[in-house]
Amino acid sequence: MDAFGYLAFGDTGWSDEIARGFAVTTALALATLPVGLMMGFFLALAKKSEEETLRLAADVYTTIFRGLPELLTIFMVYFGLQIAIRQASLALGFEQGIEINAFIAGMIALAFVFSSYASEVFLSAFRAIPAGQYEAGYALGLTQWQTMRTIIAPQLIRIALPGLGNLWLILLKDTALISVIGLADIMRQAGIAARVTKEAFLFFSVACLLYLILAILSSFVFARIERAAKRAEVRA
Protein backbone atom coordinates (compact mmCIF):
# COMPACT_ATOMS: atom_id res chain seq x y z
CA MET A 1 0.00 0.00 0.00
CA ASP A 2 1.24 3.48 -0.72
CA ALA A 3 1.11 6.50 1.54
CA PHE A 4 -2.36 7.49 0.33
CA GLY A 5 -3.65 4.03 1.09
CA TYR A 6 -2.33 4.20 4.65
CA LEU A 7 -3.83 7.62 5.14
CA ALA A 8 -7.29 6.70 3.83
CA PHE A 9 -10.32 6.96 6.08
CA GLY A 10 -12.29 3.87 7.01
CA ASP A 11 -11.17 0.34 7.81
CA THR A 12 -8.12 0.24 5.57
CA GLY A 13 -6.53 3.58 6.38
CA TRP A 14 -5.52 5.26 9.60
CA SER A 15 -6.84 8.76 9.09
CA ASP A 16 -9.96 8.28 11.18
CA GLU A 17 -7.95 6.91 14.11
CA ILE A 18 -5.51 9.79 13.89
CA ALA A 19 -8.35 12.29 13.55
CA ARG A 20 -9.79 10.94 16.79
CA GLY A 21 -6.37 11.42 18.37
CA PHE A 22 -6.34 14.99 17.09
CA ALA A 23 -9.70 15.59 18.75
CA VAL A 24 -8.43 14.11 22.04
CA THR A 25 -5.29 16.27 22.00
CA THR A 26 -7.33 19.41 21.32
CA ALA A 27 -9.90 18.51 23.95
CA LEU A 28 -7.23 17.87 26.57
CA ALA A 29 -5.48 21.18 25.91
CA LEU A 30 -8.79 23.09 25.87
CA ALA A 31 -9.96 21.41 29.07
CA THR A 32 -6.69 22.18 30.87
CA LEU A 33 -6.58 25.82 29.82
CA PRO A 34 -9.37 27.30 32.00
CA VAL A 35 -8.29 25.28 35.05
CA GLY A 36 -4.66 26.30 34.60
CA LEU A 37 -5.57 29.94 34.01
CA MET A 38 -7.72 30.09 37.14
CA MET A 39 -5.06 28.44 39.29
CA GLY A 40 -2.37 30.66 37.79
CA PHE A 41 -4.41 33.79 38.47
CA PHE A 42 -5.00 32.92 42.11
CA LEU A 43 -1.34 31.96 42.53
CA ALA A 44 -0.36 35.37 41.16
CA LEU A 45 -2.75 37.04 43.61
CA ALA A 46 -1.10 35.05 46.40
CA LYS A 47 2.37 36.04 45.21
CA LYS A 48 1.56 39.74 45.26
CA SER A 49 -0.25 39.52 48.57
CA GLU A 50 1.03 41.39 51.62
CA GLU A 51 0.71 38.22 53.63
CA GLU A 52 4.11 36.59 53.86
CA THR A 53 2.93 33.02 54.41
CA LEU A 54 0.71 33.22 51.35
CA ARG A 55 3.59 34.42 49.18
CA LEU A 56 5.83 31.69 50.48
CA ALA A 57 3.23 28.97 49.89
CA ALA A 58 2.75 30.10 46.29
CA ASP A 59 6.53 30.21 45.73
CA VAL A 60 6.91 26.65 47.00
CA TYR A 61 4.26 25.52 44.53
CA THR A 62 5.98 27.26 41.61
CA THR A 63 9.41 25.94 42.55
CA ILE A 64 8.14 22.37 42.63
CA PHE A 65 6.16 22.34 39.42
CA ARG A 66 8.60 24.41 37.39
CA GLY A 67 11.53 22.31 38.54
CA LEU A 68 10.12 18.85 37.89
CA PRO A 69 10.21 17.40 34.38
CA GLU A 70 6.69 17.37 32.93
CA LEU A 71 6.96 13.63 32.33
CA LEU A 72 7.78 13.01 36.00
CA THR A 73 4.86 15.18 37.11
CA ILE A 74 2.57 13.16 34.87
CA PHE A 75 3.81 9.83 36.22
CA MET A 76 3.62 11.06 39.80
CA VAL A 77 0.06 12.31 39.41
CA TYR A 78 -1.03 9.18 37.53
CA PHE A 79 0.53 6.58 39.83
CA GLY A 80 0.18 8.70 42.95
CA LEU A 81 -3.54 9.18 42.39
CA GLN A 82 -3.95 5.50 41.67
CA ILE A 83 -2.19 4.50 44.89
CA ALA A 84 -4.05 7.12 46.90
CA ILE A 85 -7.42 6.04 45.56
CA ARG A 86 -6.65 2.38 46.17
CA GLN A 87 -5.64 3.13 49.77
CA ALA A 88 -8.74 5.23 50.28
CA SER A 89 -11.09 2.65 48.81
CA LEU A 90 -9.47 -0.13 50.85
CA ALA A 91 -9.88 1.97 53.97
CA LEU A 92 -13.52 2.51 53.11
CA GLY A 93 -13.98 -1.20 52.62
CA PHE A 94 -14.25 -1.42 48.83
CA GLU A 95 -12.43 -4.37 47.38
CA GLN A 96 -11.98 -3.47 43.76
CA GLY A 97 -9.83 -0.51 42.81
CA ILE A 98 -10.91 2.28 40.51
CA GLU A 99 -9.01 2.77 37.26
CA ILE A 100 -7.86 6.34 37.06
CA ASN A 101 -8.62 7.97 33.75
CA ALA A 102 -5.53 9.04 31.76
CA PHE A 103 -7.39 12.13 30.54
CA ILE A 104 -8.16 13.33 34.06
CA ALA A 105 -4.67 12.52 35.37
CA GLY A 106 -3.14 14.30 32.37
CA MET A 107 -5.38 17.30 32.89
CA ILE A 108 -4.38 17.59 36.54
CA ALA A 109 -0.65 17.21 35.82
CA LEU A 110 -0.71 19.70 32.94
CA ALA A 111 -2.76 22.16 35.00
CA PHE A 112 -0.10 22.03 37.73
CA VAL A 113 2.65 22.81 35.22
CA PHE A 114 0.64 25.39 33.28
CA SER A 115 -0.52 27.26 36.38
CA SER A 116 2.96 27.56 37.83
CA TYR A 117 4.19 29.25 34.65
CA ALA A 118 0.98 31.26 34.20
CA SER A 119 1.30 32.66 37.71
CA GLU A 120 4.60 34.28 36.74
CA VAL A 121 3.03 35.78 33.61
CA PHE A 122 0.10 37.17 35.63
CA LEU A 123 2.43 38.43 38.34
CA SER A 124 4.55 40.46 35.94
CA ALA A 125 1.34 41.79 34.36
CA PHE A 126 0.11 42.84 37.82
CA ARG A 127 3.37 44.65 38.39
CA ALA A 128 2.92 46.56 35.14
CA ILE A 129 -0.33 48.11 36.41
CA PRO A 130 0.31 51.25 38.48
CA ALA A 131 -1.11 51.49 41.99
CA GLY A 132 -3.05 54.59 40.92
CA GLN A 133 -5.44 52.36 38.98
CA TYR A 134 -6.49 50.61 42.19
CA GLU A 135 -6.67 53.88 44.08
CA ALA A 136 -8.87 55.40 41.37
CA GLY A 137 -11.25 52.47 41.76
CA TYR A 138 -11.42 52.84 45.54
CA ALA A 139 -11.85 56.62 45.20
CA LEU A 140 -14.91 55.96 43.05
CA GLY A 141 -16.31 53.84 45.84
CA LEU A 142 -15.87 50.53 44.10
CA THR A 143 -15.27 47.50 46.24
CA GLN A 144 -12.04 45.53 45.96
CA TRP A 145 -13.74 42.88 43.83
CA GLN A 146 -15.38 45.49 41.56
CA THR A 147 -12.06 47.27 41.07
CA MET A 148 -10.41 43.98 40.15
CA ARG A 149 -13.15 43.00 37.74
CA THR A 150 -13.85 46.28 35.98
CA ILE A 151 -10.56 48.15 36.14
CA ILE A 152 -7.63 45.81 36.70
CA ALA A 153 -8.66 42.63 34.88
CA PRO A 154 -9.21 44.19 31.43
CA GLN A 155 -5.76 45.75 31.53
CA LEU A 156 -4.21 42.65 33.03
CA ILE A 157 -5.48 40.40 30.26
CA ARG A 158 -4.12 42.73 27.60
CA ILE A 159 -0.65 42.79 29.17
CA ALA A 160 -0.57 39.06 29.89
CA LEU A 161 -1.85 37.90 26.47
CA PRO A 162 1.48 37.42 24.65
CA GLY A 163 2.92 35.45 27.57
CA LEU A 164 -0.21 33.34 27.86
CA GLY A 165 -0.08 32.67 24.12
CA ASN A 166 3.38 31.16 24.53
CA LEU A 167 2.17 29.06 27.45
CA TRP A 168 -0.73 27.77 25.37
CA LEU A 169 1.71 26.60 22.67
CA ILE A 170 3.82 24.88 25.33
CA LEU A 171 0.67 23.26 26.73
CA LEU A 172 -0.26 21.93 23.28
CA LYS A 173 3.16 20.34 22.95
CA ASP A 174 3.10 18.95 26.49
CA THR A 175 -0.14 17.08 25.80
CA ALA A 176 1.96 14.73 23.63
CA LEU A 177 3.52 13.42 26.85
CA ILE A 178 0.17 12.13 28.13
CA SER A 179 0.35 9.42 25.46
CA VAL A 180 2.86 7.58 27.68
CA ILE A 181 0.17 6.91 30.29
CA GLY A 182 -2.13 5.58 27.61
CA LEU A 183 -4.24 8.50 26.42
CA ALA A 184 -5.24 7.93 22.78
CA ASP A 185 -3.97 11.27 21.52
CA ILE A 186 -2.18 12.11 18.26
CA MET A 187 1.12 10.60 19.40
CA ARG A 188 -0.36 7.33 20.57
CA GLN A 189 -2.57 6.82 17.52
CA ALA A 190 0.38 7.61 15.24
CA GLY A 191 2.52 5.18 17.23
CA ILE A 192 -0.05 2.39 16.89
CA ALA A 193 -0.38 3.03 13.17
CA ALA A 194 3.41 3.04 12.84
CA ARG A 195 3.75 -0.29 14.66
CA VAL A 196 1.03 -2.01 12.67
CA THR A 197 2.01 -0.75 9.21
CA LYS A 198 5.79 -0.45 9.77
CA GLU A 199 5.60 3.01 8.22
CA ALA A 200 6.91 4.89 11.25
CA PHE A 201 8.37 7.82 9.32
CA LEU A 202 5.11 8.50 7.51
CA PHE A 203 2.94 8.45 10.61
CA PHE A 204 5.25 10.40 12.89
CA SER A 205 5.62 13.00 10.14
CA VAL A 206 1.83 13.24 10.05
CA ALA A 207 1.84 13.66 13.83
CA CYS A 208 4.40 16.49 13.61
CA LEU A 209 2.36 18.10 10.85
CA LEU A 210 -0.79 17.99 12.98
CA TYR A 211 0.99 19.70 15.88
CA LEU A 212 2.23 22.34 13.45
CA ILE A 213 -1.32 22.86 12.20
CA LEU A 214 -2.51 23.29 15.79
CA ALA A 215 0.26 25.83 16.39
CA ILE A 216 -0.60 27.78 13.24
CA LEU A 217 -4.33 27.76 14.04
CA SER A 218 -3.55 28.98 17.56
CA SER A 219 -1.47 31.85 16.32
CA PHE A 220 -4.35 32.96 14.07
CA VAL A 221 -6.78 32.82 16.97
CA PHE A 222 -4.35 34.65 19.22
CA ALA A 223 -3.83 37.40 16.66
CA ARG A 224 -7.61 37.93 16.66
CA ILE A 225 -7.89 37.92 20.44
CA GLU A 226 -5.04 40.35 20.72
CA ARG A 227 -6.66 42.67 18.20
CA ALA A 228 -9.90 42.52 20.14
CA ALA A 229 -8.10 43.21 23.42
CA LYS A 230 -6.28 46.19 21.95
CA ARG A 231 -9.51 47.84 20.78
CA ALA A 232 -9.74 49.77 24.02
CA GLU A 233 -6.19 51.05 23.79
CA VAL A 234 -5.64 54.72 23.17
CA ARG A 235 -4.49 55.33 19.63
CA ALA A 236 -1.70 57.84 19.54
Added chain:
Amino acid sequence: MTVIRETLLAPQPAPPDIARSWTGARITGHALMTFWVTAGVFLVWWLIGAWDIAFVERYLPRYLNGLSITLTLVGISIVLGAILSLPLAFMRMSSNAVLSGIAYGYVYFFRGTPLIAQLFLIYYGFGTFRAEMEAVGLWWFFRDAWNCALFAFTLNTAAYQAEILRGAIESVKKGQWEAGDALGLTKPQTFRKIILPQAMIVALRPYGNEIILMIKGSAIVAIVTVFDLMGETRRAFSRTFDFQTYLWAAVFYLVIVETLRIALDRIERRLTQHLVR
Protein backbone atom coordinates in the same frame (compact mmCIF):
# COMPACT_ATOMS: atom_id res chain seq x y z
CA MET B 1 -10.60 84.97 76.90
CA THR B 2 -8.52 82.15 75.82
CA VAL B 3 -5.87 80.88 78.08
CA ILE B 4 -2.75 79.69 76.37
CA ARG B 5 -1.35 76.77 78.13
CA GLU B 6 2.37 76.89 78.08
CA THR B 7 3.07 73.58 79.67
CA LEU B 8 4.07 70.86 77.24
CA LEU B 9 2.56 67.43 77.23
CA ALA B 10 4.69 64.88 78.96
CA PRO B 11 6.45 62.56 76.51
CA GLN B 12 4.09 59.75 75.54
CA PRO B 13 5.05 56.20 74.75
CA ALA B 14 4.53 55.02 71.16
CA PRO B 15 1.03 53.77 70.55
CA PRO B 16 0.75 50.02 70.92
CA ASP B 17 0.87 47.95 67.73
CA ILE B 18 -2.54 47.24 66.39
CA ALA B 19 -2.98 43.51 66.60
CA ARG B 20 -3.03 42.10 63.06
CA SER B 21 -6.42 40.70 62.44
CA TRP B 22 -6.96 37.28 60.96
CA THR B 23 -7.91 38.30 57.46
CA GLY B 24 -8.92 35.77 54.84
CA ALA B 25 -5.51 36.07 53.19
CA ARG B 26 -3.72 35.42 56.46
CA ILE B 27 -5.81 32.37 57.27
CA THR B 28 -5.35 30.96 53.75
CA GLY B 29 -1.63 31.64 53.86
CA HIS B 30 -1.21 29.86 57.18
CA ALA B 31 -3.40 26.98 56.05
CA LEU B 32 -1.41 26.51 52.84
CA MET B 33 1.92 26.75 54.60
CA THR B 34 0.70 24.22 57.15
CA PHE B 35 -0.20 21.98 54.23
CA TRP B 36 3.27 22.30 52.66
CA VAL B 37 5.06 21.78 55.94
CA THR B 38 2.91 18.77 56.79
CA ALA B 39 3.47 17.36 53.31
CA GLY B 40 7.21 17.92 53.64
CA VAL B 41 7.41 16.36 57.10
CA PHE B 42 5.26 13.44 55.96
CA LEU B 43 7.51 12.95 52.94
CA VAL B 44 10.71 12.93 54.99
CA TRP B 45 9.11 10.70 57.62
CA TRP B 46 7.90 8.28 54.96
CA LEU B 47 11.22 8.17 53.13
CA ILE B 48 13.03 7.54 56.40
CA GLY B 49 10.47 4.93 57.44
CA ALA B 50 10.88 3.19 54.09
CA TRP B 51 14.66 3.47 54.33
CA ASP B 52 15.98 0.11 53.35
CA ILE B 53 19.70 -0.29 53.03
CA ALA B 54 19.26 -3.03 50.44
CA PHE B 55 17.12 -0.69 48.33
CA VAL B 56 19.66 2.12 48.60
CA GLU B 57 22.62 -0.12 47.84
CA ARG B 58 20.82 -1.54 44.88
CA TYR B 59 19.36 1.59 43.35
CA LEU B 60 21.52 4.55 44.40
CA PRO B 61 24.39 3.66 42.01
CA ARG B 62 21.82 3.22 39.23
CA TYR B 63 20.25 6.60 39.95
CA LEU B 64 23.65 8.27 39.94
CA ASN B 65 24.50 6.50 36.71
CA GLY B 66 21.22 7.70 35.22
CA LEU B 67 21.93 11.21 36.45
CA SER B 68 25.31 11.23 34.74
CA ILE B 69 23.67 10.03 31.50
CA THR B 70 21.11 12.82 31.71
CA LEU B 71 23.79 15.44 32.29
CA THR B 72 26.06 14.08 29.54
CA LEU B 73 23.22 13.97 27.04
CA VAL B 74 22.11 17.52 27.84
CA GLY B 75 25.69 18.84 28.00
CA ILE B 76 26.70 17.48 24.60
CA SER B 77 23.50 18.47 22.86
CA ILE B 78 23.61 22.01 24.29
CA VAL B 79 27.19 22.48 23.02
CA LEU B 80 26.53 20.95 19.59
CA GLY B 81 23.28 22.92 19.40
CA ALA B 82 25.14 26.14 20.17
CA ILE B 83 27.53 25.48 17.29
CA LEU B 84 24.67 24.68 14.93
CA SER B 85 22.68 27.71 16.08
CA LEU B 86 25.33 30.18 14.85
CA PRO B 87 24.83 29.63 11.11
CA LEU B 88 21.07 29.31 11.71
CA ALA B 89 20.86 32.65 13.47
CA PHE B 90 22.84 34.37 10.72
CA MET B 91 20.72 32.75 8.02
CA ARG B 92 17.63 33.94 9.85
CA MET B 93 18.96 37.52 9.96
CA SER B 94 20.22 37.47 6.39
CA SER B 95 18.57 39.67 3.78
CA ASN B 96 18.54 36.73 1.38
CA ALA B 97 14.91 35.58 1.35
CA VAL B 98 15.79 31.95 0.57
CA LEU B 99 18.32 31.63 3.39
CA SER B 100 16.14 33.33 5.98
CA GLY B 101 13.15 31.32 4.76
CA ILE B 102 14.98 28.04 5.27
CA ALA B 103 16.11 29.05 8.74
CA TYR B 104 12.60 30.27 9.59
CA GLY B 105 11.11 26.95 8.48
CA TYR B 106 13.66 25.00 10.51
CA VAL B 107 13.04 27.04 13.64
CA TYR B 108 9.27 26.93 13.19
CA PHE B 109 9.25 23.16 12.80
CA PHE B 110 11.42 22.41 15.80
CA ARG B 111 9.70 24.93 18.04
CA GLY B 112 6.21 24.09 16.85
CA THR B 113 6.24 20.33 17.37
CA PRO B 114 6.71 18.40 20.63
CA LEU B 115 10.22 17.16 21.35
CA ILE B 116 8.82 13.68 21.87
CA ALA B 117 7.37 13.68 18.33
CA GLN B 118 10.76 14.73 16.94
CA LEU B 119 12.47 11.99 18.92
CA PHE B 120 10.03 9.35 17.68
CA LEU B 121 10.33 10.62 14.12
CA ILE B 122 14.09 10.10 14.30
CA TYR B 123 14.28 6.94 16.40
CA TYR B 124 11.37 4.97 14.94
CA GLY B 125 10.91 6.90 11.70
CA PHE B 126 14.43 6.64 10.39
CA GLY B 127 14.20 2.88 10.85
CA THR B 128 11.89 2.87 7.84
CA PHE B 129 14.91 3.75 5.70
CA ARG B 130 17.16 1.10 7.14
CA ALA B 131 18.22 -0.32 3.75
CA GLU B 132 19.03 3.11 2.33
CA MET B 133 20.97 4.08 5.45
CA GLU B 134 22.93 0.89 5.46
CA ALA B 135 23.87 1.67 1.88
CA VAL B 136 25.32 5.07 2.82
CA GLY B 137 26.80 3.74 6.05
CA LEU B 138 24.73 5.77 8.52
CA TRP B 139 22.76 2.95 10.04
CA TRP B 140 25.19 2.25 12.89
CA PHE B 141 24.49 5.75 14.13
CA PHE B 142 20.70 5.75 13.99
CA ARG B 143 20.38 2.20 15.28
CA ASP B 144 21.28 3.34 18.76
CA ALA B 145 18.66 5.09 20.91
CA TRP B 146 21.28 7.21 22.65
CA ASN B 147 22.57 8.58 19.33
CA CYS B 148 19.05 9.30 18.12
CA ALA B 149 18.25 11.16 21.33
CA LEU B 150 21.46 13.17 21.03
CA PHE B 151 20.67 13.96 17.39
CA ALA B 152 17.07 15.00 18.12
CA PHE B 153 18.03 17.12 21.14
CA THR B 154 20.82 18.84 19.21
CA LEU B 155 18.52 19.78 16.33
CA ASN B 156 15.83 20.91 18.76
CA THR B 157 17.99 23.05 21.01
CA ALA B 158 19.75 24.54 17.96
CA ALA B 159 16.40 25.99 16.86
CA TYR B 160 15.72 27.51 20.29
CA GLN B 161 19.28 28.77 20.68
CA ALA B 162 19.23 30.33 17.21
CA GLU B 163 16.21 32.40 18.26
CA ILE B 164 17.88 33.39 21.53
CA LEU B 165 21.03 34.42 19.69
CA ARG B 166 19.10 36.34 17.05
CA GLY B 167 17.05 38.16 19.65
CA ALA B 168 20.16 39.07 21.61
CA ILE B 169 22.12 40.29 18.60
CA GLU B 170 19.17 42.34 17.35
CA SER B 171 18.78 43.89 20.80
CA VAL B 172 22.14 45.61 20.39
CA LYS B 173 21.57 49.07 18.96
CA LYS B 174 22.53 49.80 15.37
CA GLY B 175 24.77 52.65 16.54
CA GLN B 176 27.14 50.07 18.03
CA TRP B 177 27.77 48.65 14.57
CA GLU B 178 28.24 52.15 13.19
CA ALA B 179 30.66 53.00 15.99
CA GLY B 180 32.75 49.96 15.13
CA ASP B 181 32.65 50.97 11.50
CA ALA B 182 33.76 54.51 12.36
CA LEU B 183 36.71 53.12 14.30
CA GLY B 184 37.83 51.27 11.19
CA LEU B 185 37.02 47.80 12.51
CA THR B 186 35.94 45.16 10.05
CA LYS B 187 32.50 43.57 10.37
CA PRO B 188 33.76 40.36 12.02
CA GLN B 189 35.91 42.39 14.43
CA THR B 190 32.97 44.60 15.36
CA PHE B 191 30.81 41.54 15.87
CA ARG B 192 33.33 39.75 18.04
CA LYS B 193 34.56 42.66 20.12
CA ILE B 194 31.57 44.98 20.38
CA ILE B 195 28.31 43.25 19.54
CA LEU B 196 28.77 39.76 20.97
CA PRO B 197 29.77 40.79 24.53
CA GLN B 198 26.69 42.99 24.79
CA ALA B 199 24.45 40.39 23.20
CA MET B 200 25.67 37.66 25.54
CA ILE B 201 24.53 39.57 28.61
CA VAL B 202 21.04 39.79 27.14
CA ALA B 203 21.17 36.12 26.13
CA LEU B 204 22.40 34.81 29.46
CA ARG B 205 19.02 34.32 31.12
CA PRO B 206 17.32 32.73 28.09
CA TYR B 207 20.32 30.42 27.67
CA GLY B 208 20.03 29.39 31.29
CA ASN B 209 16.33 28.73 30.88
CA GLU B 210 17.06 26.67 27.78
CA ILE B 211 19.52 24.49 29.73
CA ILE B 212 16.90 23.95 32.44
CA LEU B 213 14.25 23.15 29.82
CA MET B 214 16.58 20.63 28.19
CA ILE B 215 17.30 18.90 31.50
CA LYS B 216 13.58 18.59 32.14
CA GLY B 217 12.79 17.70 28.53
CA SER B 218 15.50 15.04 28.39
CA ALA B 219 13.37 12.83 30.65
CA ILE B 220 11.53 11.62 27.56
CA VAL B 221 14.53 9.56 26.40
CA ALA B 222 13.39 7.05 29.02
CA ILE B 223 10.60 6.13 26.61
CA VAL B 224 13.05 5.13 23.86
CA THR B 225 15.00 2.82 26.19
CA VAL B 226 17.81 5.16 27.23
CA PHE B 227 18.42 4.69 30.95
CA ASP B 228 18.84 8.25 32.09
CA LEU B 229 17.62 9.40 35.52
CA MET B 230 14.00 9.00 34.41
CA GLY B 231 14.71 5.66 32.75
CA GLU B 232 16.31 4.27 35.89
CA THR B 233 13.37 5.56 37.90
CA ARG B 234 10.88 3.83 35.65
CA ARG B 235 12.87 0.62 35.79
CA ALA B 236 13.06 0.76 39.58
CA PHE B 237 9.32 1.45 39.82
CA SER B 238 8.41 -1.38 37.48
CA ARG B 239 10.39 -3.78 39.68
CA THR B 240 9.34 -2.59 43.11
CA PHE B 241 5.99 -0.80 42.57
CA ASP B 242 7.25 1.48 45.28
CA PHE B 243 6.22 5.10 44.88
CA GLN B 244 9.36 6.33 46.64
CA THR B 245 11.29 5.61 43.43
CA TYR B 246 9.49 8.57 41.83
CA LEU B 247 9.94 10.75 44.89
CA TRP B 248 13.69 10.22 44.83
CA ALA B 249 13.76 11.16 41.14
CA ALA B 250 11.80 14.32 41.98
CA VAL B 251 14.35 15.19 44.65
CA PHE B 252 17.22 14.71 42.20
CA TYR B 253 15.61 16.82 39.47
CA LEU B 254 14.60 19.59 41.86
CA VAL B 255 18.09 19.79 43.30
CA ILE B 256 19.73 20.04 39.85
CA VAL B 257 17.29 22.62 38.54
CA GLU B 258 17.38 24.79 41.67
CA THR B 259 21.19 24.64 41.82
CA LEU B 260 21.37 25.74 38.20
CA ARG B 261 18.87 28.54 38.78
CA ILE B 262 20.79 29.89 41.76
CA ALA B 263 24.12 29.60 39.93
CA LEU B 264 22.69 31.47 36.96
CA ASP B 265 21.39 34.26 39.19
CA ARG B 266 24.86 34.62 40.71
CA ILE B 267 26.59 34.67 37.31
CA GLU B 268 24.13 37.21 35.98
CA ARG B 269 24.58 39.49 38.98
CA ARG B 270 28.32 39.28 38.61
CA LEU B 271 28.35 39.95 34.87
CA THR B 272 25.97 42.89 35.08
CA GLN B 273 27.70 44.59 38.01
CA HIS B 274 28.70 47.51 35.82
CA LEU B 275 25.09 48.04 34.72
CA VAL B 276 23.62 48.28 38.20
CA ARG B 277 23.24 51.77 39.49
